[in-house]
Amino acid sequence: MTFFERYSFGVCTYLGERFNISISKIRLFxxxxxxxxxxxxxxxxxxxxxxxxxxxxxxxxxxRVTDL
Incomplete structure (x- = not known):
């Protein structure tokens, strides 16, 4: 895992999982x-x-609130 992947927001990962598209294709886009x-x-x-x-x-x- 690279520095950028570790500290980025995870937008490409979220979009990839949500729309079932390769994460690398979204990053290239x-x-x-x-x-x-x-x-x-x-x-x-x-x-x-x-x-x-x-x-x-x-x-x-x-x-956390519902665990109380």
Whole structure:
């Protein structure tokens, strides 16, 4: 596991599992489309990462509250 995979948001992994697509194909899509769209996919990636991070945080807090 590389440094980026370990500390990234996991957006490509989430999308790959959700839509049953290879994770490497999604990563390549983000890389190639960022060259064509002048960085817009990076904005989408970080926005999706923040949303996924908040979603995971809410799940963890909800689990702790229901365990009481």
């Amino acid at each position: 983000f890389i190639y489309s960022s060259f064509l769209a002048v960085g817009f996919p990076f904005v989408f990636y970080f926005f999706a990462g923040i949303v996924l991070d908040i979603r995971n945080y809410v799940k963890r807090v909800h689990t």
